[in-house]
Amino acid sequence: MICKGNKASEGLGIGEVFCYRPAELKVVQSYIAENEVSETLVQYEAFKSDVKNQLDSLIVQFQTVDPDQAKIFLAHREILHDDAIDEEIRNKIGKDLYDLAWAVETVYDGFSRLLSEMKNELFRERAQDVKDVRNRLLRSILGLKCSALSSLDKPVVIACHDLLPSDTATLDCHKVIAIITETGGETSHSAIIARSYGIPAILGIDGLMDKVQGGELVVVDAMEGELIIVPTEEQLKEYKEKQKQYLATVSSQNAYLDKLSMTKDGVRFEIGINIGSPNEVEVKQAPYADFVGLFRSEFLYMTSPGLPSEEDQFKAYKRVLETFKRPITLRTLDVGGDKSIPCLPLPKEDNPFLGQRGLRFCFEHKEFFETQVRAALRASYYGELHLMLPMVTNMDDIYKAKEIILALRDELLKEGVPMAPKTKLGIMVEIPSIALIADHVAKEVDFISIGTNDLCQYTLAVDRMNPNLSDYYQSFHPALFKLIAFCTEEFRKSGKPVSVCGELGGHPLAAVVLAGLGVRKFSMNPPSMGKVKRALTEITMDFAESLAQNVLSMATADEVINYLETELRGFTG
Amino acid sequence: MYVGQAVIINKTGLHARPAYDFVNLAKEYNSEIKVRNLNGDDSQAVNAKSIVFLLSLGICEGDKIEIMAKGNDEEEAVTALINLVVSGFNEV
Known part of the structure; x- marks a missing residue:
């Protein structure tokens, strides 16, 4: 089929x-017969050792790539072997004749409640860890292994x-x-x-x-x-044959990885990578990247059972700076839209993509923003860190964010905390309204980075998550290129850098057009680097510029794609 | 029964690694060991070999705790745990 x-x-x-x-963990109150007690206790030990093995392998797996995540699993292993929890579960089974799942749920929930009612937030957060272990154990007992x-x-x-x-x-x-x-x-x-x-x-x-x-x-x-x-x-x-050919193409593109990105006539590009957690692939590709153009900070909030503290964030950012040894552009918390995070109080909205997203959410919950910016400024001492604001709509957003950041900087200076002498501030261009006033933006910020996925969604009025609209989500729509052309030209008059960190920049056909429109910095997912470097190495600037001008005069996305495929055939494949 | 007291001097208190170090050390002894937070809202003594109970005491920097042990190695257990606390869990 x-x-x-x-x-x-x-x-x-x-x-x-x-x-x-992912299944709901449904446990019903049920009891066992007295003669089933010893067997149930044996089962309990077996499931515990199953979960212990899962945690052990996670710890080994994360130890080098993500030590903070490994620490969470280490903590989970301690909870699994908690003497008091263990004793109570044995009591519930042995004395009260609870069945295994019911005993585990009752006891773990009791302990997690105990912690969740504490005054101090740091202690309260640990309740999530207890819940996590409970779920792992229940999944093992209920045979729901597939969710792991x-x-x-x-x-x-x-x-x-x-x-x-x-x-x-x-x-x-x-x-x-x-x-x-x-x-x-x-x-x-x-x-x-x-x-x-x-x-x-x-x-x-x-x-x-x-x-x-x-x-x-x-x-x-x-x-x-x-x-x-x-x-x-x-x-x-x-x-299998097709797969072999594909892998051969990829490896020929990868031959361009360690080459400078320079056009035949000597125009130099900076090629960067976008990183998340950061994972192994990202770390492995780092030597080929000139910079990290987008460090998505959300992963910290997603992997942490509670809100990450300033200290946790500081350590994570410092580690990224020290691992990558490249300029890092940290995008401040970008939640809302399709990105929801269990521990954050996101509002229920009819139009989340047009709602309290990114910076808007940060202004509403200033405490999260402040914690993050403080952590970032502290980390700035350990490498080159730039701050980038997502979902900027108007100049007021920029004024307001700058005011908060400057105040935090003063506060840290007074506390005598070491920081970089200056931290560059930039914004994401994702909303047409801000793209169209790029000349004013240039007076206030040090750089812009074009987030093409959202810019496309907001320019074309297409919900990018809606599968029924995928025909409408046209990343090669000429209107998008026109908007980028205008914004890039206006911003570049200030002499400050424009980069592209959306998916479009990682597409070799689009990268050539963007180069022709004046973009000199591209940041992309690590696997795209080889093909983009290759495309940019094989062109001249004159060629890219004339290609871009032609694209701007076209009527449809199909026309653009067909034209580019024809013109660039041979070295973007 | 052997009893000792100590003041927490490390900044993070007993919620992250120090809490786990404390419990793991307690588990090395046979004696029954209890701990209570003399500055807490509730000064009930809990099982020192339980990470969750220990966390539930909410022990922060500056709090005074009491450690009680009963068993064949009660004195060694209390002394070792007190030493760990006053050393600041190698954080200070």
Whole structure:
């Protein structure tokens, strides 16, 4: 059977399906007979050691790449072996004859309540850890192993309704051959994760979870957006050949990784990477990147059971600066829209993408913003850190944010905290209103970075999460290029840098056009670096500029794509 | 029964790594060990080998705690735990 979906992350994967269905942990009050007590206690020990093994392997896995995350799992292991919890569970089983799941739920909930009622926030946050361990243990008892994406035992193709940030935070990406989902477009969280790890992905496959059961062989052709469920011998052979060719192309692009990005006529580009957690792939590609153009700080909020403290954030930012040894542009908290975070009080809104997102949320909850900015300014001492504000609508946003940041800076100076002498401040250009007043923006900030995914969504009035609208979400719409052209030209008059950190900058065809429009800095997901570097190395500036001018005069996205594919054939493939 | 008291001098108090270090050290002894926060709202003594109970005491910098042990190694246990606390958990 062949199914169609949106190709969200290039590549071709062949493997067994693993169905991820996050299940509700439902436990009912029930009792055991007296003669079942000793058996139940033996089971309890067995499930405990199962969970201990899961945690041990997570600890090993994260120790070097993300020590803070490893520490959380270490803490979970302590809780699992807590003497008091253990004793109470044994009592509930031995004396009160609770069945295992019911005993575990009752006792863990009691302890987590004990902590959640404490006055001090630091202690209160630990209640989440107790809950996490409870869930892990219950999942093991109830046989819901499939919900643990963090403990896959072999490489698989993950099939699910959708992947949430909390699902992917502990996903072992080495064991993911491909990702297929029922919902989500090219810019959903699943897509971004897939691209940042270079995992092939097809999203928005109608009725996917009814079509797969788990365990069957599939081919995920994310170049064509086709999923082949249980391929024939012949198909399998054909796709294995295609996979081989694809891998050969990728490796030829990667040959450009350690080369300077310079056009044939000597115009130099800076190529950077976007990072999240930061993960292994990102760290591995860092030597080839000139800078980190987008450090998404949300991961801290997603992986932490409570709100990350100033100290936690400071340490995380400092570690990123010291690991990457490159200028790092930290985007301040960007939540709302499609990004919700369990521990933050996000409002329920009819139009979340037009609601309290990014900076708007930060102004409403100044305490989160202040904690983050303080942590960032403290970390600035340990490398080159720039601050970047998301979802800026008007000049007032900029004035207001600057005022808060300056006040925090003064406060830290008075406290005698070491900081970089100056921290550059920039904004994301994601909303047309701010793009159109770039000349005024240039007077107030040190740089801008164009977030093409949101700029596209807000220019075309298309909800990028809505799979029914994927035809309308046209990243190559000429209007988008016109807006970028205007904004780039106006801002560059100030002599300050314009970079592109959206998906468009990681697309070799688009990168050439953007270069022709005056963009000299690109920041992208690490797997895109090779192909963009290659494209920019093979052109002259004159050629890029004339190409860009032609694109600006076109009427449709298809026309733009066809034109670019023809003109750039041969070195963007 | 052997009893000792100490004041917490490390900044983070007993909520992160120090709390785990404390519990792990307590677990090395056979004696039954209890701990209470003399500056807490509720000065009830709890099992010192339970991380969750220890957290529930909300022990912060400057708080005075009391450690009580009963068993064949009660004196060693209390002395070792007090030493850990006054050393500032190697944080200070």
